[in-house]
Amino acid sequence: MCAVAGFAAPSEAGQDNQGRAKEARHSLTGVASIYDHTSGSHTASGERLHESALTGAHPSLPFGTVVEVSNKYNGRKVLVRINDRGPFVRGRVIDLTPAAAGALQFHGTTEVSLRVVGNHE
Secondary structure, rough: OHHHHHOOOOOHHHEEOOOOEEOEEEEEEEEEOOOOOOOOOOOOOOOOOOOOOOEEEEEOHHHOOOEEEEEEEOOOOOOEEEEEEEEEEEEEEEOOOOHHHHHHOOOOOEEEEEOOOOOEE
């Protein structure tokens, strides 16, 4: 099993001493939020943000990583490609475009699980 940058061993899952969610190999649970940027602004990867794209921001996964995001409240899932850094709010694990949040049927924030499924680039 290969490790993904920013993902820790499964036995380390939980929270660190600053209350942030810890990551298990290839999976993570925590809070998702919706981007507050406008379409056309640039992401950390240099791409333009498109609110209708299925993309997201993660603090450490490589750009191009594809993750399955599952809404823990309603079971809906969506595949998103990481093309930005963030979120920069304690306890949040991913920022999603409005299109990805719509696919998961949430507004504001929601509890999610993430699973790395591959690399798009």
